[in-house]
Amino acid sequence: MRGLQMKAREIGPDAVWRKGEAEIPLLGSLIPVPVEVQQGKDREEGLFLVEARAHFEDCPRCDEPVDDGIIIVMETARMFPAHCCDTILWFMEDDKNAMETYG
Numbered sequence: 001m002r003g004l005q006m007k008a009r010e011i012g013p014d015a016v017w018r019k020g021e022a023e024i025p026l027l028g029s030l031i032p033v034p035v036e037v038q039q040g041k042d043r044e045e046g047l048f049l050v051e052a053r054a055h056f057e058d059c060p061r062c063d064e065p066v067d068d069g070i071i072i073v074m075e076t077a078r079m080f081p082a083h084c085c086d087t088i089l090w091f092m093e094d095d096k097n098a099m100e101t102y103g
């Protein structure tokens with residue numbers, strides 16, 4: 001799995017990445033973590049989901065309401081597939097500022 005091939009809108013509210021015919025559950029998979037948010041590992045396992053609203057009400061990138069968006073929680077990294085702007089935002093568990101790394 002190559003992270004750069006993932007688009008936010010391909011990741012459903014069930015944390016399943018759908019690309020063409022393929023369906024890849026991100027929970028339980030090793031997800032490539034961008035260098036900017038790595039803490040020692042370049043891949044981390046998707047552990048569980050939380051509602052994006054638990055972290056922010058509006059998308060940190062485009063300010064649209066996150067509605068029923070999800071955040072995928074990994075060992076140290078967090079991934080927010082922002083459907084509003086089709087961008088995957090990454091941040092660390094103790095960092096409130098989501099970082100845009102690729103979309």
Ligand SMILES: [Zn+2]
Nearest residue numbers: 059062084085
């Ligand atoms: Zn957005």
